[in-house]
Amino acid sequence: MFSFNRFTSLENFGHSLRAPAYVFKPKCAEEIAEAFQLAKNTGLTVTARGAGRSYNDASLNGGGIVLDMSGMNKIINWDPVTGQVRAEPGVTLQQLWQHVEPQGWWPPVVSGTMFTTLGGCLAANIHGKNNFKMGPIGEHVLEFAAILPTGAEVTCSPKKNADLFYAMISGLGMLGIFTSITMQMKRVESGLLEVHAWPVHDLREHLSFLFDNAPNYDYIVGWMDTMNGGKSLGRGQIHAANYLHGNEDPNPQKTMQLQNQILPPRIFGVFPKSILYLFMKPFANNLGWRGVNTAKYIASLRQHTFRQSHAAFHFLLDYVPNWELAYGRGGLIQYQSFLPKETAEAAWTEILRLSLKRGLPSYLGVTKRHRPDKFLLTHAVDGFSLALDFKVTNDNRAKLSTMLQDFDRIVLDAGGRFYFAKNSETAPETATRFLGAETIAKFKRLKKRCDPNGILESDLYRRVFGEL
Numbered sequence: 001m002f003s004f005n006r007f008t009s010l011e012n013f014g015h016s017l018r019a020p021a022y023v024f025k026p027k028c029a030e031e032i033a034e035a036f037q038l039a040k041n042t043g044l045t046v047t048a049r050g051a052g053r054s055y056n057d058a059s060l061n062g063g064g065i066v067l068d069m070s071g072m073n074k075i076i077n078w079d080p081v082t083g084q085v086r087a088e089p090g091v092t093l094q095q096l097w098q099h100v101e102p103q104g105w106w107p108p109v110v111s112g113t114m115f116t117t118l119g120g121c122l123a124a125n126i127h128g129k130n131n132f133k134m135g136p137i138g139e140h141v142l143e144f145a146a147i148l149p150t151g152a153e154v155t156c157s158p159k160k161n162a163d164l165f166y167a168m169i170s171g172l173g174m175l176g177i178f179t180s181i182t183m184q185m186k187r188v189e190s191g192l193l194e195v196h197a198w199p200v201h202d203l204r205e206h207l208s209f210l211f212d213n214a215p216n217y218d219y220i221v222g223w224m225d226t227m228n229g230g231k232s233l234g235r236g237q238i239h240a241a242n243y244l245h246g247n248e249d250p251n252p253q254k255t256m257q258l259q260n261q262i263l264p265p266r267i268f269g270v271f272p273k274s275i276l277y278l279f280m281k282p283f284a285n286n287l288g289w290r291g292v293n294t295a296k297y298i299a300s301l302r303q304h305t306f307r308q309s310h311a312a313f314h315f316l317l318d319y320v321p322n323w324e325l326a327y328g329r330g331g332l333i334q335y336q337s338f339l340p341k342e343t344a345e346a347a348w349t350e351i352l353r354l355s356l357k358r359g360l361p362s363y364l365g366v367t368k369r370h371r372p373d374k375f376l377l378t379h380a381v382d383g384f385s386l387a388l389d390f391k392v393t394n395d396n397r398a399k400l401s402t403m404l405q406d407f408d409r410i411v412l413d414a415g416g417r418f419y420f421a422k423n424s425e426t427a428p429e430t431a432t433r434f435l436g437a438e439t440i441a442k443f444k445r446l447k448k449r450c451d452p453n454g455i456l457e458s459d460l461y462r463r464v465f466g467e468l
Contacts (some may be wrong), residue, residue: 015331019062050117057459089119138169190244191255203234224365237300280326362388
């Protein structure tokens with residue numbers, strides 16, 4: 001029989017939001033169904049939580065039930081000939097890539113951390129450094145099975161129950177909960193990528209470089225110094241990478257082995273990375289981070305090419321364990337906007353200048369090149385994304401919230417969109433403007449069909465869709 005594991009306070013990844021919930025760790029679809037039934041009987045709501053890596057309240061459910069899906073973490077079937085894998089939703093990207101890479105495959109889309117779960121990746125429809133070419137992760141899902149709050153179990157693909165397929169992927173876990181996911185991996189011929197790094201001197205050059213060079217590479221991503229204004233606003237560094245083919249890697253079987261991919265736990269083989277965040281704390285302020293960014297930019301001024309393992313290139317957020325703790329007790333929030341290529345420069349110029357003027361600079365900026373997709377709650381545009389990290393304190397929380405709402409107006413006026421795994425202040429009217437009333441109405445109809453009793457809810461759902 002179903003029973004709660006504990007009543008506890010959960011946090012978002014940035015430790016800036018908290019909510020108490022009854023936590024239960026299901027091991028199978030039947031136990032998820034039991035949780036749905038209990039929620040119906042008690043008037044509680046249910047939210048699924050994977051690794052808790054969202055920067056906002058997507059996996060928080062204050063006063064309700066949270067299903068910790070990490071217990072459903074089996075790779076059910078793997079075919080190294082076709083590259084097709086079937087896995088439970090609690091399988092992490094780390095489990096996945098370590099399972100398939102030694103046999104010459106790699107996940108077609110990954111996040112900046114390997115610790116996200118497949119269920120969470122689909123619910124948010126994550127994108128990677130190759131979105132301009134490969135789209136979001138949902139485009140590589142062949143089929144998934146899910147259980148609905150009604151108790152019904154459904155199987156969806158681009159051709160079977162297609163309306164649910166394109167809505168549940170990107171649907172924030174609010175229509176049903178994935179129980180198995182079948183995906184197509186990408187064949188690779190080496191465990192290495194050839195990476196090219198170039199400096200860019202201002203925002204116009206930054207975006208032009210992303211746009212002009214993306215077609216020539218398999219991956220492209222930018223780092224932006226968001227603390228420097230004036231003529232150097234938007235300066236930074238671009239990293240672009242290509243797969244190796246043929247004889248470019250003289251020993252591919254060796255470079256694809258896990259011992260040559262795993263990120264080392266120590267610096268220079270001596271200093272443990274697990275405590276490195278403690279040494280970052282003194283720099284987690286405006287003056288300290290300005291110095292860090294300036295030093296990083298100066299170090300990036302030399303154009304160079306090097307080879308790097310897939311894991312090292314993709315999972316930059318995993319280089320320093322618990323790095324987010326360096327931001328202190330208030331934590332951090334991430335604000336990510338997606339803008340058409342025609343309006344990105346003007347809108348981000350206004351946003352970056354505003355953050356500097358108000359004394360609330362972002363400590364980190366990351367840019368990517370994007371293309372549209374056909375998922376229902378899509379964040380994609382033919383343009384670019386910019387992710388900004390902000391430190392949260394008791395003194396700046398209210399001012400920061402006001403500024404991010406001002407950012408929303410700038411982005412909306414420029415035809416931009418947002419990603420529900422990141423921003424923590426998106427209001428219902430903001431969602432209506434960028435998604436459109438017709439899209440929201442379709443999502444609500446599917447919600448009523450799949451979840452007639454309104455059992456699936458999260459803090460994010462109530463914040464963004466509760467009043468629509």
